[in-house]
Amino acid sequence: AKGRLTAIHVDAIGSGGTGTGAGVGRNAFAIYTKCPNRLVESADVFTHAGPATAFRAPGHPQGAFAIESALDELARQIDIDPIELRLAHDQHPVRLHQMRSGRERFGWAKARAASKAGRKAKRRLRRGVGMASSIWGDFGHPGAEVTVRVDKSGQVEVINGLQDIGGGITTLMAQVAGEVLGRKPSEVGVSLGDSRLGPGTGSGGSQTTSTVTPAVRNAAEAVKAELLEIAAKVLETPIAKLEWQREGGVRSPGGALSFEALCAEMSESGIAATRSRPGTYGNHPMAFLGGRNYQIAGVQFAEVEVDTWTGLVRCTRVLAVHDCGRVMNALSVRSQINGGVILGCSYALMEERIMDPDSGRMLNANLESYKILGAADLPEIDIELTEVATGNNSTGAIGIGEPATIPTAAAIANAVGDALGVHVRSLPITPARVLDALARLEGSQP
DSSP states (O other), X not given: OTTOOXXXXXXXXXXXXXXXXXXXXXXXXXXXXXXXXXXXXXXXXXXXXXXXXXXXXXXXHHHHHHHHHHHHHHHHHHTOOHHHHHHTTOOOHHHHHHHHXXXXXXXXXXXXXXXHHHHHHTOSEEEEEEEEEEEEEOOOOSOOEXXXXXOTTOXXXXXXXXXXXXXXXXXXXXXXXXXXXXXXXXXXXXXXXXXXXXXXXXXXXXXXXXXXXXXXXXXXXXXXXXXXXXXXXXXXXXXXXXEEOTTSSEEETTEEEOHHHHHHTSXXXXXXXXXXXXXXXXXXXXXXXTSSSXXXXXXXXXXXXXXXXXXXXXXXXXXXXXXXXXXXXXXHHHHHHHHHHHHHHHXXXXXXXXXXXXXXXXXXXXXXXXXXXXXXGOOEEEEEEEOOOOOSSSSOBOOOTTTXXXXXXXXXXXXXXXXXXXXXXXXXXXXHHHHHHHXXXXXXXX
């Protein structure tokens, strides 16, 4: 049938210096599962260059650029909508919803018609739109040991040895403990950043929130259970008949205790409980590469403006539609996605490490000649959060730091292809490469 994929073959050669990292095939292998034949072959070639290392979803932005560009080129050749091609081969229910929802929010049909008119009229300034899908996993794990402590004055403190490198985990820890105990986040102290405070986890790898916050909740619940025991004695009421109040404290048929009054009944040492996060619950039906971990879904849409005389590309807007399980703090989630999109735009349009092919030395003299996106280059970023209750841990948290950048460059590349009618097959999409692509297109036309 027209538009039915029969095979996908990924042949990847990694050139990460003395490091590894040729694995770029997950996007092809694990997203388009309705394609019956999928083969990924990867190998690393060691060279005299600095070793590659992990950087925000290692292998995935590259893999997304490759497979998503190929799908768009195929869709152009057989004259079908590239979203319809993806919908026909993806089985993840969340990603299917995201594509359909994002298509409407982004104004896909109208924008595609406008880009087609621009190509037909051979305008100098052309707009184009593209989209791309992403896949990532829930990497939360056991190991973090969090202590929650309450003293006689009612002060709540959450204690763990992890670092907050700017993702906002301090706020989330206060939120989770506060939600359990009926305290505002501003009333919960958080102590972290020292290994003596208990095992934490790395602040990275899309694992921090989903590893630590379940341990916070479990510890806070243990403290709450001890407080209920105290309340039962003071109020002379069975625990089963006590009702914990949203603002803290307890109520019973015969009386009530505020949180402060309840804490005043504690011993001088207060109450402290240390708990960890158990392993991920169950085997999720939409697993990441056949394992236990939930497969995170995401899609992004991009619009670009291309000057066909100079080859200059400007990304004007991006719609990022992402799933990160339970959205615990929308502001911090959106901040993570903003950062991921900005990084992906920089990767797509500017960043290039230039290597001497003989010595392996980097020829970029300094960061002035290694171009990155600046404030004036930023697109308008719109974000749609797809909340999913996975039941994988006690807070429902899943990471978002890495998937936020995976499909960005691919979506921008596809938008450039839509504007020009021909794809740029190498990153970054520099003016020279745009002009080369246009020359290739003109050369193929009669």
